Amino acid sequence: MTRARAGVIVFPGTNCDRDTYHVVESTAGMEVDYLWYERKTLRDYQIVLVPGGFSYGDYLRAGALARFSPVMEALREYADRGGLVLGICNGFQVLLEASMLPGAMQKNKTLRFICREIHVRVERSDTPFTLLYRKGEVLSIPIAHAEGNYYASDETLRHIEDNGQVVFRYVDEKGGVTAAANPNGSVNSIAGLCSAGRNILAMMPHPERAADRLLGSEDGTRLFLSIKKALR
C-alpha cells in the first residue's frame, strides 16, 4: 500500500511549514512535500496544508497578498474537486482572504499578539479532520496570532451555524463558552471552521504544536491521525 501524500504550501514568509511537515510525517506517517507558492498543480496530493506564519509579512492584512499566489488558483480547483485542505493560523487567514471559507479576520480584541495555551471544544466529529475526537471533547492547543478575531455578518453566521460548519469553539477548561475563554473576540467563539462540503478545515489554534507530550499537550495528534484514517 502506498502511503498517503501530503503537501505543505510555502509562501514567502510562511514559518510553520517545517513544524507542520514534521508532524504530518512523524505522527501521521505520510509522505510530505513542500509546495512552493509558484506551483500550478496539486494533483499528486491527498491533502494540502496551508501552514501558519506571516505570508508576505502579513503586510496590508494577514493573508491578503498570499491569495494572489499562483498556487492558490490550483488550491481552489483542488478543493472544488473535493480535495482535503487544512489551513492553520495564517492558513485560515489566507483561506478567508481567498473566499474559500466565509467571514473575515480582525485584530485580536486586545490589539496584541497572543501566544498561550487555550481550550477548544470539538463541535463536530464527522469531518475528515476530527473523526477520532468525541463531539464535545475539550482540547488543549496553543494559539499564536495577532489577527484571529473571526468575524462574519449575522446572516453568514446563521448560515454557518445552521450548516454545522463550526468545528472548534473557544471554551474554558470545563467546556463552557464564556467571554473570558474567548482569547481574541471571535464571534460565537469560533476557533475552527469547515466548508459546507466538509473537505476544507481552517483553524486558528496550532494542532501541530500540540502533538507531543514533551510540549505539554498531545491533543492535536488525533487531528492528523483522523486525516490519515479518512484517506485510507
Added chain:
Amino acid sequence: MENLDTLLKELNLTPTEYTRITGELGRQPSLTELWIFSAMWSEHCSYKSSRPYLGRMPSTGKDVLIGPGENAGAVSIGDGLAVIFKMESHNHPSFIEPYNGAATGVGGILRDIFTMGARPVAILDSLRFGEPDDSRMRYLIDGVVAGIAGYGNCMGIPTVGGEIYFDSTYRENIIVNAMAVGIAPADRIFLAKASGAGNPVFYVGSRTGRDGIHGATMASASFTEETAVLKPTVQVGDPFMEKLLMEACLELMKADHIVAIQDMGAAGLTSSAVEMAAKGGLGIAINLDRVPQREEGMMPHEIMLSESQERMLIIAKKGHEKAVERVFKKWGLDVSRIGILTQQKQIIVRANGAVHARLPLDTLVDKAPVYTRHASMPAYRAEASEERPSDQIPEPADYHKTLLGLLSSPTIGSKAWVYEQYDHSVGTDTVIKPGAGAALVRIKGSKKGLAITTDGNARYTYLDPYTGAGIAVCEAARNIACVGARPIALTDCLNFGSPEDPEVMWQFIESVNGIAAASLALGIPVISGNVSFYNETEGKSIYPTPVIGMVGLIDDIATRITPGFKDSGDLIVLLGTTLDECGGSEYLKLAGGQIPGRPPKVSPAREARLIGLVHEMNKGRMITSATDCSEGGVGIALAEAAIAGNRGAEIRIAWQFRPDRELFSESQHRILVTTAGRSLEKFKNMAHKYSVPFQVLGRVQGTHLRLDGLLDIPLEELRAAYKKGP
C-alpha cells in the same frame, strides 16, 4: 579650520585621532575616508576602551569551536552539531524609537547567527526599564515589547525567555539586549574571513537607504537634550525581508558556493567589507554604483555608512556567481556583484568612475586607537559601610502583606503580560516555556536539549561591580542547573555609562574581573560578547549592567527538572546557606525604596559544588522540582514553586535571625528542591559529600502556603498577586 572641527565633532573623532589619521596616511583623508575612519574607530566597532580588559575572560575549552571575534561564538554539543550564540545591545535606538529600535536589535542578532550557517532556534531578551509608573515609560515598554514580538514572531523563531528589571536608574537610558541561539552542523560553520584574491563580492538583501547613518557613532556617545533629533538615525526593521534573507542564506550554504559572509550591522558596508578582508589578510575593491539603492543621490559616505537592515555581504567562490544569483532571485531578493577581493591590503571605494577612498586595512583595524582609560573607585562604593541596612527597617507587622507586595512587584511578578506577546511555541521545540529560570529547547532527532537563560542584577553590580558581575554568572549557571542541564558556555553584554568617566571605567574593569573569575571557577568559557558604553544622559549613568546569557546542555531531555511543586508529601529542602544579606534586595527596595549597603557575597566555588550536587542528585532521579533562590529570597522561591505546581506547602523554619531578613535575604548559591521522603538519607549524604548545607523546610501539602504562624495564604491569592502585572 572651524569646518574641520565641526565635522570631527559630528563624526565623534577627537583632534588627536584626526592627527593620527593624517600621520598614518601621510595626507589629508577624503570626506568618504574620514567617515570610514569615524565608523571603524568608533567605540562600537573598535572596542577602543574595553579591548585591553576583555581578554581577561576565559574563552577556550575543549568544546569551544569558535570564541570571541567572529559574528558569534560556537560550541560543540556532540552528534556533529554546534550551538552558536551571542547577545547584543540595542539600547540607544530603543530609547529613541522603541518599536524599531528593539525590532532591529532582534534582527541584528539573528543575522549574526544565521550568517554563520546556523538556523536560529531561540531568542531571549534582557530588558531594563525605569519604574513602570509614568506614561512615557509605559510607552517605551509597550514599544520595545511590541518591537521584539513583531520581529521575532514574523521570523518564526520562538522567544523563549529573558528577564526584565524595573529601576529608576533606567529612566533616561533603557537597556534592550537581545540574545539569539542557533544550531549548525559543526563542520559547516561559516566565518567572516575572506580568502582567495579574485573572488567576487556580493551584496544581497534589502536596498540601501539613508537610515541608520551614524548608528555606530550614536551608540558611542551619550544622550543629551538633542537626542530626539536622532530619530532618523534609527533603522527600520523588515522581518519579512529578513525571513527571506535567512532562508536564502541557509539554502545557499548547503552547497560550497561561498568562502565568507558577514551581515551589514553597525557601520554597514564599511565594517563588513573592512573586517572580512582584514581577517583574511587581503584587500577589497567595491563599486558603489552597483549597490542596490532605494534613495536617489546618495553620497558615497552615506552608502558606506548606511545601517539599512536585512543586508549581507558575501564572498563567493569564483565561478559560482550564477549559483549565488539563482538562490537570491528565487527568494525575490536583490543580489549584486559589487566588488572583488584583492591582494593589496587596502579597501578601495569607487563611485561614478572616481576613487573615493583608498585606505590601508591595518590602519583601519589594527592601528585603531586603544585607550587605557583612567579608573577610580567611586565615592559611594568607598564609603559603603559593612553594616546591615536591614537593621534600620522594622520587622513587618503583616508578613502576608509583605510577601504579596514582593510577589506583585514589577521585577518579581509574572512576566506573562510580556511573553504572551512573543510566539514562544513556534518551532515545536520549546519544552520549558518562559516563566521558569531557564528555558529548555529540545533538539529534534536527538534526546538532547539546550537550556538557555539571561541574568544580571544591576543593583548588586552598582553596590559592588566585582561581586554583582560574579553573581550574574553564578545565577545563570544555577538557573541552567535548576532545569537539569549543565552550563557549557556564556555570552555577555556589558552595558555601562561613559568610559571617559573614571568611576564608570572602574565599574567596568571590576565587572569584567568578576565575570572572568566566576566563569573561570565554574569552567564556563565566554565565547562571545558585546560592550555598550555611553548609557548616560546629561552626565548621569545607569547602574553598571553586565548581563550574562548562558547556554546549557541536557543529554536526555526526559531528565529535565521543572520549578513547580509536584507530589503532595514531597519534602521541601533548601540547599545552601542563608546569611543576613538584604543589601540591594527587592525586600529593602519595597521597605524603604533605597538600596544602600553591600550586595550578597559571591563564591563561585560554592556555586560549583551546589550545581554539582543538583546534577548528581538528578542523575539518581531524586529531585522532583527545583527553584533558584534569587530576588525575594526563599520566601519568593516558595511562592513561585507553589504557584507553578498549583500545590501548597507546610513550612517550619528554625530561624537563625529575624524572620523577615531570613525569608527575604538574597544570599547566593541556594536552590529550593523537592524530593520524595524515601530519598532523604541518600540526599543528605550526597549534600554532605559536596559540602552543601542541607535544610528540610517542610512538605508539599494542601492548597495554602503556610509558614509557622507567620503566613497562611491560599494559592489563589498568591497567584492573583503574582499575575497582577504592573
